[in-house]
Amino acid sequence: MSGGARRLGPLLVRGVLAGLFFSATFVLNRAMSQAGGHWVWSAALRYLHMLLLLAVALAATGQGAVLRGALRLFRAHLGFWVVAGGVGCGLFYAPLCLAAAYAPGWVVATTWQSTVLATPLVLFAFGRPVPLRGLAFTALVFLGIALVTLEQAGGAGVREVALGAAPVLLAAFAYPVGNQLVWEARRGGRRWVPHLDDPLLDHDLARVLLLVLGSLPFWLVLGAAVRPPPPSAAQVGRTALVALLSGVVATSLFLSARHRARTAYELAAVDATQATEVIFSVAGEVALLGGAPPGPLGAGGVALALSGLGLYLGAQTRPPPAARS
Template sequence: MFRLIALGILSAAFFSSTFILNRAMSLEGGHWVWSASLRYLYMLAFLGVGCCACGKARALGEVLALFRRHWVFWTLAGTTGFGVFYSLICFSASYAPGWVVATTWQTTILASPLVLLAFGRRVPSRALLFILVIFAGIILVNLDLAETATLKDVVLGGLPVLIAALAYPLGNQMVWEAQRGGQGLIPDIGDPVLANPFARIALLTLGSAPFWLLLILVTRPPAPSADQWLNTALVALLSGVVATGLFLHARHLASDAYQISAIDSTQSSEVVFSLLGEVLFLQGALPGPWGTAGIALTLVGLTFYLRAQYAGS
Protein backbone atom coordinates (compact mmCIF):
# COMPACT_ATOMS: atom_id res chain seq x y z
CA MET A 1 0.00 0.00 0.00
CA PHE A 2 2.86 2.40 0.85
CA ARG A 3 4.34 1.86 -2.61
CA LEU A 4 1.05 2.76 -4.27
CA ILE A 5 0.76 5.97 -2.21
CA ALA A 6 4.36 6.93 -3.00
CA LEU A 7 3.75 6.46 -6.73
CA GLY A 8 0.59 8.58 -6.47
CA ILE A 9 2.38 11.47 -4.74
CA LEU A 10 5.28 11.34 -7.19
CA SER A 11 2.83 11.50 -10.07
CA ALA A 12 1.16 14.50 -8.42
CA ALA A 13 4.50 16.36 -8.37
CA PHE A 14 4.81 15.93 -12.14
CA PHE A 15 1.10 16.62 -12.68
CA SER A 16 1.51 20.04 -11.02
CA SER A 17 3.51 21.21 -14.04
CA THR A 18 0.17 21.23 -15.87
CA PHE A 19 -1.33 23.94 -13.67
CA ILE A 20 1.84 26.05 -13.60
CA LEU A 21 2.56 25.96 -17.33
CA ASN A 22 -1.08 26.33 -18.35
CA ARG A 23 -1.30 29.47 -16.23
CA ALA A 24 1.94 30.75 -17.77
CA MET A 25 0.59 30.24 -21.28
CA SER A 26 -2.67 31.94 -20.36
CA LEU A 27 -0.86 34.98 -18.95
CA GLU A 28 1.13 35.20 -22.20
CA GLY A 29 -2.07 35.19 -24.27
CA GLY A 30 -1.96 31.61 -25.50
CA HIS A 31 -5.35 30.13 -26.41
CA TRP A 32 -6.57 27.36 -24.09
CA VAL A 33 -7.54 25.10 -27.01
CA TRP A 34 -3.93 24.88 -28.17
CA SER A 35 -2.69 24.41 -24.60
CA ALA A 36 -4.96 21.38 -24.40
CA SER A 37 -4.78 19.81 -27.85
CA LEU A 38 -1.05 20.27 -28.54
CA ARG A 39 -0.25 18.37 -25.35
CA TYR A 40 -1.81 15.22 -26.77
CA LEU A 41 -0.19 15.68 -30.16
CA TYR A 42 3.18 15.78 -28.41
CA MET A 43 2.26 12.77 -26.29
CA LEU A 44 1.61 10.67 -29.37
CA ALA A 45 4.95 11.79 -30.81
CA PHE A 46 6.86 11.07 -27.59
CA LEU A 47 5.30 7.65 -27.17
CA GLY A 48 5.84 6.70 -30.82
CA VAL A 49 9.46 7.84 -30.92
CA GLY A 50 10.13 6.28 -27.53
CA CYS A 51 8.83 2.88 -28.63
CA CYS A 52 10.88 2.93 -31.82
CA ALA A 53 14.02 4.13 -30.02
CA CYS A 54 13.71 1.32 -27.45
CA GLY A 55 13.22 -1.30 -30.13
CA LYS A 56 9.56 -1.79 -29.25
CA ALA A 57 8.02 -0.96 -32.61
CA ARG A 58 6.20 -4.28 -32.39
CA ALA A 59 4.53 -3.13 -29.17
CA LEU A 60 3.39 0.02 -30.96
CA GLY A 61 1.84 -2.15 -33.65
CA GLU A 62 0.02 -4.16 -30.97
CA VAL A 63 -1.38 -0.94 -29.51
CA LEU A 64 -2.69 0.16 -32.90
CA ALA A 65 -4.21 -3.26 -33.52
CA LEU A 66 -5.95 -3.19 -30.13
CA PHE A 67 -7.27 0.28 -30.87
CA ARG A 68 -8.74 -0.87 -34.18
CA ARG A 69 -10.47 -3.82 -32.53
CA HIS A 70 -12.19 -1.63 -29.93
CA TRP A 71 -12.07 1.84 -31.48
CA VAL A 72 -15.54 2.82 -30.25
CA PHE A 73 -14.61 2.07 -26.63
CA TRP A 74 -11.23 3.84 -26.83
CA THR A 75 -12.81 6.88 -28.48
CA LEU A 76 -15.40 7.11 -25.73
CA ALA A 77 -12.90 6.51 -22.91
CA GLY A 78 -10.30 8.84 -24.44
CA THR A 79 -12.80 11.63 -25.05
CA THR A 80 -14.03 11.38 -21.46
CA GLY A 81 -10.79 10.75 -19.56
CA PHE A 82 -8.46 12.91 -21.65
CA GLY A 83 -10.51 15.21 -23.90
CA VAL A 84 -13.25 16.56 -21.63
CA PHE A 85 -10.96 16.47 -18.59
CA TYR A 86 -8.03 18.41 -20.00
CA SER A 87 -9.86 20.88 -22.21
CA LEU A 88 -11.78 22.12 -19.16
CA ILE A 89 -8.62 22.31 -17.03
CA CYS A 90 -6.96 24.52 -19.68
CA PHE A 91 -10.09 26.63 -20.06
CA SER A 92 -10.13 27.34 -16.32
CA ALA A 93 -6.50 28.48 -16.36
CA SER A 94 -7.65 31.55 -18.30
CA TYR A 95 -9.70 32.71 -15.30
CA ALA A 96 -7.97 31.46 -12.14
CA PRO A 97 -4.41 31.04 -10.80
CA GLY A 98 -2.88 27.60 -11.15
CA TRP A 99 -2.96 26.79 -7.44
CA VAL A 100 -6.68 27.62 -7.30
CA VAL A 101 -7.37 25.31 -10.26
CA ALA A 102 -5.20 22.62 -8.63
CA THR A 103 -7.07 22.88 -5.34
CA THR A 104 -10.50 22.84 -6.98
CA TRP A 105 -9.34 19.87 -9.01
CA GLN A 106 -9.20 17.88 -5.77
CA THR A 107 -12.95 17.35 -6.06
CA THR A 108 -11.83 14.36 -8.11
CA ILE A 109 -11.42 12.70 -4.70
CA LEU A 110 -15.15 13.15 -4.18
CA ALA A 111 -15.90 12.06 -7.73
CA SER A 112 -13.89 8.84 -7.50
CA PRO A 113 -16.26 7.10 -5.03
CA LEU A 114 -19.22 8.20 -7.15
CA VAL A 115 -17.65 6.67 -10.24
CA LEU A 116 -16.90 3.44 -8.37
CA LEU A 117 -20.51 3.27 -7.15
CA ALA A 118 -21.75 3.84 -10.70
CA PHE A 119 -19.84 0.71 -11.75
CA GLY A 120 -21.21 -1.30 -8.85
CA ARG A 121 -17.98 -1.30 -6.86
CA ARG A 122 -17.78 -1.04 -3.09
CA VAL A 123 -16.37 2.20 -1.74
CA PRO A 124 -14.83 2.94 1.66
CA SER A 125 -17.26 4.69 3.99
CA ARG A 126 -14.91 5.09 6.95
CA ALA A 127 -13.18 8.09 5.36
CA LEU A 128 -16.22 10.10 4.22
CA LEU A 129 -15.69 12.65 7.01
CA PHE A 130 -12.20 13.41 5.75
CA ILE A 131 -13.49 13.78 2.20
CA LEU A 132 -15.84 16.47 3.50
CA VAL A 133 -12.87 18.20 5.16
CA ILE A 134 -11.06 18.24 1.81
CA PHE A 135 -14.15 19.67 0.13
CA ALA A 136 -14.39 22.41 2.77
CA GLY A 137 -10.81 23.36 2.01
CA ILE A 138 -11.63 23.65 -1.68
CA ILE A 139 -14.53 25.98 -0.90
CA LEU A 140 -12.26 28.23 1.20
CA VAL A 141 -9.69 28.45 -1.60
CA ASN A 142 -12.35 29.62 -4.04
CA LEU A 143 -13.60 32.14 -1.48
CA ASP A 144 -10.05 33.50 -1.43
CA LEU A 145 -10.19 33.91 -5.21
CA ALA A 146 -13.57 35.62 -4.94
CA GLU A 147 -12.03 38.42 -2.86
CA THR A 148 -9.80 39.54 -5.75
CA ALA A 149 -11.70 38.37 -8.85
CA THR A 150 -15.05 38.92 -10.52
CA LEU A 151 -17.94 36.48 -10.21
CA LYS A 152 -17.34 35.50 -13.83
CA ASP A 153 -13.72 34.54 -13.05
CA VAL A 154 -14.77 32.50 -10.04
CA VAL A 155 -17.47 30.61 -11.97
CA LEU A 156 -15.43 30.03 -15.14
CA GLY A 157 -12.33 29.26 -13.13
CA GLY A 158 -14.10 26.74 -10.90
CA LEU A 159 -17.13 25.13 -12.53
CA PRO A 160 -15.27 23.58 -15.51
CA VAL A 161 -12.77 22.04 -13.08
CA LEU A 162 -15.60 20.35 -11.18
CA ILE A 163 -16.75 18.69 -14.42
CA ALA A 164 -13.17 17.74 -15.30
CA ALA A 165 -12.75 16.18 -11.85
CA LEU A 166 -15.55 13.74 -12.68
CA ALA A 167 -14.47 13.04 -16.27
CA TYR A 168 -10.92 11.98 -15.40
CA PRO A 169 -11.68 9.13 -12.95
CA LEU A 170 -14.61 8.09 -15.15
CA GLY A 171 -12.37 7.59 -18.18
CA ASN A 172 -9.73 5.76 -16.13
CA GLN A 173 -12.30 3.52 -14.45
CA MET A 174 -13.70 2.53 -17.84
CA VAL A 175 -10.26 1.17 -18.73
CA TRP A 176 -9.91 -0.54 -15.35
CA GLU A 177 -13.26 -2.26 -15.86
CA ALA A 178 -12.36 -3.33 -19.41
CA GLN A 179 -9.17 -4.95 -18.13
CA ARG A 180 -11.17 -6.95 -15.60
CA GLY A 181 -13.83 -8.44 -17.80
CA GLY A 182 -15.92 -5.41 -18.70
CA GLN A 183 -19.57 -4.89 -17.90
CA GLY A 184 -22.59 -3.48 -19.70
CA LEU A 185 -21.40 -1.46 -22.69
CA ILE A 186 -17.76 -1.81 -21.67
CA PRO A 187 -16.07 -4.65 -23.57
CA ASP A 188 -13.84 -7.31 -22.07
CA ILE A 189 -10.30 -6.31 -23.07
CA GLY A 190 -7.96 -8.69 -21.35
CA ASP A 191 -5.12 -8.12 -23.80
CA PRO A 192 -1.72 -8.32 -22.03
CA VAL A 193 -0.60 -5.15 -23.83
CA LEU A 194 -2.71 -3.20 -21.32
CA ALA A 195 -0.32 -4.20 -18.53
CA ASN A 196 1.97 -1.46 -19.89
CA PRO A 197 0.80 1.95 -18.58
CA PHE A 198 2.22 3.73 -21.63
CA ALA A 199 0.12 1.51 -23.88
CA ARG A 200 -2.97 2.64 -21.99
CA ILE A 201 -1.90 6.28 -22.36
CA ALA A 202 -1.40 5.81 -26.10
CA LEU A 203 -4.80 4.15 -26.51
CA LEU A 204 -6.61 6.90 -24.58
CA THR A 205 -4.69 9.58 -26.48
CA LEU A 206 -5.62 8.04 -29.83
CA GLY A 207 -9.21 7.84 -28.64
CA SER A 208 -9.25 11.53 -27.77
CA ALA A 209 -8.03 12.63 -31.24
CA PRO A 210 -11.53 13.13 -32.77
CA PHE A 211 -12.48 15.31 -29.82
CA TRP A 212 -9.46 17.60 -30.31
CA LEU A 213 -10.06 17.92 -34.05
CA LEU A 214 -13.70 18.82 -33.49
CA LEU A 215 -12.80 21.33 -30.75
CA ILE A 216 -10.29 23.10 -33.02
CA LEU A 217 -12.78 23.24 -35.90
CA VAL A 218 -15.51 24.67 -33.66
CA THR A 219 -13.42 27.28 -31.80
CA ARG A 220 -10.99 28.23 -34.62
CA PRO A 221 -8.31 29.56 -32.25
CA PRO A 222 -5.50 31.85 -33.47
CA ALA A 223 -2.21 30.14 -34.28
CA PRO A 224 -0.10 29.18 -31.22
CA SER A 225 3.09 31.09 -30.47
CA ALA A 226 6.57 29.53 -30.32
CA ASP A 227 6.48 29.68 -26.51
CA GLN A 228 3.16 27.85 -26.46
CA TRP A 229 4.60 25.07 -28.63
CA LEU A 230 7.50 24.72 -26.18
CA ASN A 231 5.41 24.87 -23.02
CA THR A 232 2.89 22.32 -24.25
CA ALA A 233 5.79 20.01 -25.10
CA LEU A 234 6.98 20.27 -21.50
CA VAL A 235 3.47 19.60 -20.20
CA ALA A 236 3.15 16.59 -22.50
CA LEU A 237 6.43 15.12 -21.28
CA LEU A 238 6.20 15.89 -17.54
CA SER A 239 2.47 15.51 -17.00
CA GLY A 240 1.16 13.58 -19.99
CA VAL A 241 3.83 10.88 -20.14
CA VAL A 242 5.70 10.75 -16.81
CA ALA A 243 2.91 11.70 -14.37
CA THR A 244 0.12 9.86 -16.17
CA GLY A 245 2.33 6.80 -16.55
CA LEU A 246 3.09 6.72 -12.82
CA PHE A 247 -0.54 7.32 -11.88
CA LEU A 248 -1.99 4.68 -14.20
CA HIS A 249 0.69 2.21 -13.13
CA ALA A 250 -0.28 2.71 -9.49
CA ARG A 251 -3.96 2.32 -10.36
CA HIS A 252 -3.20 -0.83 -12.34
CA LEU A 253 -1.47 -2.35 -9.28
CA ALA A 254 -4.52 -1.63 -7.11
CA SER A 255 -6.40 -4.77 -6.15
CA ASP A 256 -9.67 -3.28 -4.90
CA ALA A 257 -11.79 -0.13 -4.65
CA TYR A 258 -10.17 0.89 -1.35
CA GLN A 259 -6.74 1.12 -2.91
CA ILE A 260 -8.06 2.90 -5.99
CA SER A 261 -9.66 5.60 -3.83
CA ALA A 262 -6.45 6.00 -1.83
CA ILE A 263 -4.35 6.40 -5.00
CA ASP A 264 -6.79 8.95 -6.42
CA SER A 265 -6.66 10.91 -3.17
CA THR A 266 -2.88 11.42 -3.39
CA GLN A 267 -3.51 13.94 -6.15
CA SER A 268 -4.33 16.49 -3.43
CA SER A 269 -0.60 17.05 -3.04
CA GLU A 270 -0.69 18.80 -6.43
CA VAL A 271 -1.95 21.83 -4.51
CA VAL A 272 1.33 22.36 -2.67
CA PHE A 273 3.48 21.65 -5.72
CA SER A 274 1.40 24.03 -7.87
CA LEU A 275 1.48 26.82 -5.31
CA LEU A 276 5.24 26.59 -4.88
CA GLY A 277 5.78 26.49 -8.62
CA GLU A 278 3.56 29.48 -9.32
CA VAL A 279 5.22 31.59 -6.62
CA LEU A 280 8.74 30.62 -7.66
CA PHE A 281 8.41 30.72 -11.46
CA LEU A 282 5.50 33.09 -12.16
CA GLN A 283 5.92 35.50 -9.26
CA GLY A 284 2.39 34.61 -8.21
CA ALA A 285 0.96 36.03 -5.02
CA LEU A 286 0.73 33.90 -1.93
CA PRO A 287 -2.82 32.94 -0.90
CA GLY A 288 -4.68 35.07 1.62
CA PRO A 289 -6.11 33.82 4.93
CA TRP A 290 -9.01 31.98 3.27
CA GLY A 291 -6.74 30.33 0.73
CA THR A 292 -4.15 29.34 3.33
CA ALA A 293 -6.83 27.83 5.53
CA GLY A 294 -8.29 26.02 2.53
CA ILE A 295 -4.96 24.49 1.54
CA ALA A 296 -4.35 23.43 5.13
CA LEU A 297 -7.77 21.76 5.38
CA THR A 298 -7.23 20.00 2.07
CA LEU A 299 -3.89 18.56 3.17
CA VAL A 300 -5.16 17.60 6.63
CA GLY A 301 -8.12 15.85 5.04
CA LEU A 302 -5.79 14.03 2.67
CA THR A 303 -3.50 12.87 5.49
CA PHE A 304 -6.27 11.42 7.61
CA TYR A 305 -8.04 10.00 4.56
CA LEU A 306 -4.92 8.03 3.65
CA ARG A 307 -4.51 6.81 7.22
CA ALA A 308 -8.10 5.60 7.25
CA GLN A 309 -7.59 3.84 3.95
CA TYR A 310 -4.33 2.25 5.04
CA ALA A 311 -5.82 1.04 8.33
CA GLY A 312 -8.63 -0.70 6.50
CA SER A 313 -6.68 -2.21 3.62
Protein backbone atom coordinates (compact mmCIF):
# COMPACT_ATOMS: atom_id res chain seq x y z
CA MET A 1 0.00 0.00 0.00
CA SER A 2 1.34 3.42 -0.93
CA GLY A 3 2.12 6.06 1.66
CA GLY A 4 -0.70 8.18 0.29
CA ALA A 5 -3.19 5.37 0.76
CA ARG A 6 -1.96 4.73 4.32
CA ARG A 7 -2.39 8.41 5.11
CA LEU A 8 -5.81 8.57 3.49
CA GLY A 9 -7.22 5.56 5.36
CA PRO A 10 -7.53 7.24 8.80
CA LEU A 11 -8.99 10.34 7.14
CA LEU A 12 -11.72 8.25 5.51
CA VAL A 13 -12.53 6.55 8.82
CA ARG A 14 -13.01 9.95 10.42
CA GLY A 15 -15.15 11.01 7.47
CA VAL A 16 -17.44 7.96 7.71
CA LEU A 17 -17.84 8.41 11.48
CA ALA A 18 -18.74 12.04 10.79
CA GLY A 19 -21.33 10.79 8.29
CA LEU A 20 -22.90 8.62 11.00
CA PHE A 21 -23.34 11.54 13.38
CA PHE A 22 -24.28 13.96 10.59
CA SER A 23 -27.22 11.71 9.70
CA ALA A 24 -28.90 12.81 12.94
CA THR A 25 -29.44 16.15 11.22
CA PHE A 26 -31.66 14.72 8.50
CA VAL A 27 -33.69 12.44 10.77
CA LEU A 28 -34.27 14.95 13.58
CA ASN A 29 -34.95 17.86 11.22
CA ARG A 30 -37.65 15.77 9.55
CA ALA A 31 -39.09 14.88 12.96
CA MET A 32 -39.23 18.56 13.95
CA SER A 33 -40.87 19.47 10.66
CA GLN A 34 -43.53 16.79 11.08
CA ALA A 35 -44.22 18.12 14.58
CA GLY A 36 -44.83 21.61 13.23
CA GLY A 37 -41.51 23.18 14.18
CA HIS A 38 -40.41 26.12 12.02
CA TRP A 39 -37.32 25.50 9.91
CA VAL A 40 -35.67 28.77 10.98
CA TRP A 41 -35.62 27.65 14.61
CA SER A 42 -34.39 24.19 13.62
CA ALA A 43 -31.42 25.90 12.00
CA ALA A 44 -30.66 28.83 14.32
CA LEU A 45 -31.16 26.99 17.62
CA ARG A 46 -28.69 24.32 16.57
CA TYR A 47 -25.92 26.92 16.32
CA LEU A 48 -26.90 28.67 19.53
CA HIS A 49 -26.73 25.31 21.31
CA MET A 50 -23.40 24.59 19.63
CA LEU A 51 -21.96 27.86 20.88
CA LEU A 52 -22.93 26.97 24.45
CA LEU A 53 -21.73 23.36 24.17
CA LEU A 54 -18.36 24.34 22.73
CA ALA A 55 -17.76 27.02 25.34
CA VAL A 56 -18.69 24.64 28.19
CA ALA A 57 -16.61 21.79 26.72
CA LEU A 58 -13.50 23.95 26.45
CA ALA A 59 -13.94 25.45 29.90
CA ALA A 60 -14.72 22.12 31.56
CA THR A 61 -11.67 20.41 30.07
CA GLY A 62 -9.26 23.09 31.20
CA GLN A 63 -8.93 24.64 27.76
CA GLY A 64 -9.92 28.15 28.70
CA ALA A 65 -6.84 29.42 26.87
CA VAL A 66 -8.23 27.94 23.63
CA LEU A 67 -11.55 29.66 24.23
CA ARG A 68 -9.87 33.01 24.88
CA GLY A 69 -7.59 32.52 21.89
CA ALA A 70 -10.54 31.80 19.62
CA LEU A 71 -12.28 34.98 20.74
CA ARG A 72 -9.07 36.93 20.13
CA LEU A 73 -8.65 35.47 16.64
CA PHE A 74 -12.32 36.12 15.89
CA ARG A 75 -12.05 39.79 16.82
CA ALA A 76 -8.80 40.21 14.89
CA HIS A 77 -10.33 38.89 11.64
CA LEU A 78 -14.01 39.61 12.18
CA GLY A 79 -14.88 40.12 8.50
CA PHE A 80 -13.29 36.85 7.42
CA TRP A 81 -15.07 34.76 10.08
CA VAL A 82 -18.44 36.39 9.39
CA VAL A 83 -18.08 35.44 5.71
CA ALA A 84 -16.71 31.93 6.38
CA GLY A 85 -19.29 31.21 9.10
CA GLY A 86 -22.16 32.80 7.20
CA VAL A 87 -21.44 30.63 4.17
CA GLY A 88 -20.14 27.45 5.82
CA CYS A 89 -22.79 27.37 8.57
CA GLY A 90 -25.64 29.69 7.56
CA LEU A 91 -26.00 29.11 3.82
CA PHE A 92 -25.23 25.44 4.44
CA TYR A 93 -27.66 24.62 7.23
CA ALA A 94 -30.63 26.93 6.74
CA PRO A 95 -31.41 25.41 3.29
CA LEU A 96 -31.19 21.89 4.71
CA CYS A 97 -33.77 22.73 7.37
CA LEU A 98 -36.01 24.39 4.77
CA ALA A 99 -35.81 21.27 2.59
CA ALA A 100 -36.81 19.04 5.52
CA ALA A 101 -40.22 20.71 5.51
CA TYR A 102 -40.89 19.37 2.01
CA ALA A 103 -39.02 16.07 1.65
CA PRO A 104 -38.18 12.98 3.76
CA GLY A 105 -34.81 12.94 5.49
CA TRP A 106 -33.35 10.27 3.23
CA VAL A 107 -34.27 12.34 0.14
CA VAL A 108 -32.50 15.37 1.60
CA ALA A 109 -29.51 13.21 2.55
CA THR A 110 -29.25 11.72 -0.94
CA THR A 111 -29.59 15.08 -2.68
CA TRP A 112 -26.95 16.39 -0.29
CA GLN A 113 -24.46 14.03 -1.99
CA SER A 114 -24.27 16.57 -4.79
CA THR A 115 -21.55 18.07 -2.59
CA VAL A 116 -19.32 15.34 -4.10
CA LEU A 117 -19.77 17.10 -7.44
CA ALA A 118 -19.50 20.55 -5.90
CA THR A 119 -16.14 19.94 -4.23
CA PRO A 120 -14.03 19.78 -7.44
CA LEU A 121 -15.71 22.96 -8.69
CA VAL A 122 -14.94 24.69 -5.40
CA LEU A 123 -11.31 23.53 -5.53
CA PHE A 124 -11.05 24.84 -9.10
CA ALA A 125 -12.54 28.19 -8.07
CA PHE A 126 -9.89 28.48 -5.36
CA GLY A 127 -7.14 27.75 -7.87
CA ARG A 128 -6.37 24.33 -6.47
CA PRO A 129 -5.68 21.30 -8.70
CA VAL A 130 -8.83 19.36 -9.45
CA PRO A 131 -8.59 15.60 -8.78
CA LEU A 132 -9.58 14.36 -12.23
CA ARG A 133 -8.87 10.68 -11.59
CA GLY A 134 -12.06 9.02 -10.48
CA LEU A 135 -14.28 12.02 -11.19
CA ALA A 136 -16.06 10.07 -13.91
CA PHE A 137 -17.53 7.92 -11.15
CA THR A 138 -19.24 10.93 -9.60
CA ALA A 139 -21.61 10.82 -12.55
CA LEU A 140 -23.15 7.84 -10.74
CA VAL A 141 -23.73 10.04 -7.70
CA PHE A 142 -25.47 12.63 -9.84
CA LEU A 143 -27.60 9.97 -11.56
CA GLY A 144 -28.55 8.54 -8.19
CA ILE A 145 -29.67 11.96 -6.99
CA ALA A 146 -31.73 12.37 -10.16
CA LEU A 147 -33.50 9.03 -9.60
CA VAL A 148 -34.34 9.88 -5.99
CA THR A 149 -35.74 13.24 -7.12
CA LEU A 150 -37.79 11.57 -9.85
CA GLU A 151 -39.33 9.14 -7.37
CA GLN A 152 -40.14 12.00 -5.02
CA ALA A 153 -41.73 13.87 -7.92
CA GLY A 154 -44.13 10.99 -8.45
CA GLY A 155 -45.96 11.76 -5.21
CA ALA A 156 -45.67 15.52 -5.05
CA GLY A 157 -46.08 18.61 -7.15
CA VAL A 158 -43.28 20.44 -8.93
CA ARG A 159 -43.20 23.15 -6.27
CA GLU A 160 -42.71 20.65 -3.43
CA VAL A 161 -39.95 18.82 -5.30
CA ALA A 162 -38.19 22.08 -6.13
CA LEU A 163 -38.39 23.29 -2.52
CA GLY A 164 -37.07 19.92 -1.35
CA ALA A 165 -34.14 19.75 -3.76
CA ALA A 166 -33.05 23.27 -4.72
CA PRO A 167 -32.14 24.39 -1.17
CA VAL A 168 -30.02 21.28 -0.71
CA LEU A 169 -28.08 22.03 -3.90
CA LEU A 170 -27.28 25.48 -2.50
CA ALA A 171 -26.14 23.90 0.76
CA ALA A 172 -23.99 21.38 -1.13
CA PHE A 173 -21.88 24.24 -2.51
CA ALA A 174 -21.93 26.47 0.56
CA TYR A 175 -20.46 23.85 2.91
CA PRO A 176 -17.24 23.12 0.96
CA VAL A 177 -16.81 26.84 0.22
CA GLY A 178 -16.91 27.70 3.93
CA ASN A 179 -14.53 24.87 4.83
CA GLN A 180 -12.16 25.71 1.98
CA LEU A 181 -11.95 29.32 3.15
CA VAL A 182 -10.60 28.10 6.49
CA TRP A 183 -8.23 25.65 4.77
CA GLU A 184 -6.88 28.42 2.57
CA ALA A 185 -6.52 30.85 5.47
CA ARG A 186 -4.42 28.38 7.45
CA ARG A 187 -2.07 27.72 4.55
CA GLY A 188 -1.90 31.20 3.04
CA GLY A 189 -1.04 32.08 -0.53
CA ARG A 190 -4.33 33.78 -1.42
CA ARG A 191 -4.32 37.58 -1.48
CA TRP A 192 -8.07 37.79 -0.94
CA VAL A 193 -8.00 35.38 2.05
CA PRO A 194 -6.08 36.45 5.18
CA HIS A 195 -3.19 34.18 6.14
CA LEU A 196 -4.04 33.04 9.67
CA ASP A 197 -0.71 31.58 10.72
CA ASP A 198 -2.00 30.66 14.15
CA PRO A 199 -1.59 27.18 15.71
CA LEU A 200 -5.04 27.65 17.22
CA LEU A 201 -6.50 26.69 13.83
CA ASP A 202 -5.00 23.22 14.33
CA HIS A 203 -7.38 22.73 17.26
CA ASP A 204 -10.55 20.94 16.09
CA LEU A 205 -13.02 22.55 18.52
CA ALA A 206 -11.50 25.99 18.05
CA ARG A 207 -12.10 25.86 14.28
CA VAL A 208 -15.73 24.87 14.81
CA LEU A 209 -16.19 27.57 17.44
CA LEU A 210 -14.82 30.27 15.13
CA LEU A 211 -17.20 29.26 12.34
CA VAL A 212 -20.16 29.19 14.72
CA LEU A 213 -19.29 32.65 16.03
CA GLY A 214 -19.02 33.90 12.47
CA SER A 215 -22.48 32.56 11.64
CA LEU A 216 -24.30 34.53 14.38
CA PRO A 217 -24.99 37.64 12.23
CA PHE A 218 -26.52 35.37 9.57
CA TRP A 219 -29.00 33.88 12.07
CA LEU A 220 -29.93 37.29 13.44
CA VAL A 221 -30.67 38.63 9.94
CA LEU A 222 -32.59 35.47 8.95
CA GLY A 223 -34.71 35.53 12.10
CA ALA A 224 -35.51 39.23 11.66
CA ALA A 225 -36.47 38.68 8.02
CA VAL A 226 -38.67 35.58 8.48
CA ARG A 227 -40.05 36.25 11.99
CA PRO A 228 -40.95 32.63 12.85
CA PRO A 229 -43.36 31.83 15.70
CA PRO A 230 -41.75 30.81 19.01
CA PRO A 231 -40.31 27.26 19.12
CA SER A 232 -41.82 24.52 21.25
CA ALA A 233 -39.96 22.90 24.14
CA ALA A 234 -39.63 19.72 22.09
CA GLN A 235 -38.00 21.60 19.22
CA VAL A 236 -35.54 23.25 21.61
CA GLY A 237 -34.60 19.83 22.99
CA ARG A 238 -34.21 18.22 19.57
CA THR A 239 -32.07 21.04 18.24
CA ALA A 240 -29.82 20.59 21.29
CA LEU A 241 -29.40 16.93 20.35
CA VAL A 242 -28.63 17.85 16.74
CA ALA A 243 -26.12 20.41 18.00
CA LEU A 244 -24.31 17.77 20.06
CA LEU A 245 -24.32 14.86 17.60
CA SER A 246 -24.04 16.68 14.30
CA GLY A 247 -22.79 20.12 15.20
CA VAL A 248 -20.04 19.25 17.69
CA VAL A 249 -19.12 15.57 17.26
CA ALA A 250 -19.63 15.18 13.51
CA THR A 251 -18.34 18.61 12.52
CA SER A 252 -15.21 18.18 14.66
CA LEU A 253 -14.51 14.78 13.11
CA PHE A 254 -15.08 16.03 9.58
CA LEU A 255 -13.05 19.22 9.90
CA SER A 256 -10.31 17.25 11.63
CA ALA A 257 -10.07 14.91 8.63
CA ARG A 258 -10.22 17.79 6.17
CA HIS A 259 -7.62 19.81 8.05
CA ARG A 260 -5.18 16.88 7.93
CA ALA A 261 -5.62 16.41 4.18
CA ARG A 262 -2.47 17.44 2.28
CA THR A 263 -3.63 17.36 -1.34
CA ALA A 264 -6.70 18.14 -3.42
CA TYR A 265 -7.15 14.37 -3.85
CA GLU A 266 -7.41 13.86 -0.13
CA LEU A 267 -9.72 16.85 0.31
CA ALA A 268 -12.11 15.54 -2.34
CA ALA A 269 -12.02 12.01 -0.89
CA VAL A 270 -12.82 13.22 2.63
CA ASP A 271 -15.72 15.32 1.33
CA ALA A 272 -17.03 12.33 -0.61
CA THR A 273 -17.30 10.15 2.52
CA GLN A 274 -20.42 12.09 3.43
CA ALA A 275 -22.41 9.93 1.02
CA THR A 276 -22.55 7.39 3.87
CA GLU A 277 -25.11 9.70 5.46
CA VAL A 278 -27.66 8.24 3.05
CA ILE A 279 -27.45 4.76 4.59
CA PHE A 280 -27.62 6.08 8.13
CA SER A 281 -30.47 8.47 7.32
CA VAL A 282 -32.60 5.78 5.65
CA ALA A 283 -32.09 3.43 8.59
CA GLY A 284 -32.81 6.16 11.14
CA GLU A 285 -35.96 7.46 9.48
CA VAL A 286 -37.45 4.00 8.99
CA ALA A 287 -36.55 2.81 12.50
CA LEU A 288 -37.29 5.95 14.51
CA LEU A 289 -39.97 7.82 12.56
CA GLY A 290 -41.81 4.93 10.96
CA GLY A 291 -41.04 6.39 7.57
CA ALA A 292 -41.55 4.46 4.37
CA PRO A 293 -38.34 3.05 2.91
CA PRO A 294 -37.31 4.15 -0.58
CA GLY A 295 -39.24 2.59 -3.45
CA PRO A 296 -37.49 0.74 -6.30
CA LEU A 297 -36.49 3.95 -8.10
CA GLY A 298 -35.31 5.67 -4.93
CA ALA A 299 -33.45 2.57 -3.72
CA GLY A 300 -31.73 2.35 -7.08
CA GLY A 301 -30.78 6.01 -6.81
CA VAL A 302 -29.31 5.52 -3.34
CA ALA A 303 -27.38 2.46 -4.56
CA LEU A 304 -25.97 4.38 -7.52
CA ALA A 305 -24.93 7.30 -5.32
CA LEU A 306 -23.13 4.98 -2.91
CA SER A 307 -21.56 2.99 -5.76
CA GLY A 308 -20.22 6.21 -7.22
CA LEU A 309 -18.73 7.04 -3.84
CA GLY A 310 -17.06 3.63 -3.54
CA LEU A 311 -15.52 3.84 -7.00
CA TYR A 312 -14.50 7.43 -6.42
CA LEU A 313 -12.73 6.63 -3.17
CA GLY A 314 -11.13 3.57 -4.72
CA ALA A 315 -9.57 5.81 -7.33
CA GLN A 316 -8.49 8.37 -4.76
CA THR A 317 -6.54 5.82 -2.72
CA ARG A 318 -4.29 5.30 -5.75
CA PRO A 319 -3.55 8.83 -6.94
CA PRO A 320 -1.19 9.26 -9.87
CA PRO A 321 2.44 10.09 -9.02
CA ALA A 322 1.98 13.75 -9.99
CA ALA A 323 -0.71 14.13 -7.33
CA ARG A 324 1.43 12.85 -4.47
CA SER A 325 2.58 16.09 -2.95
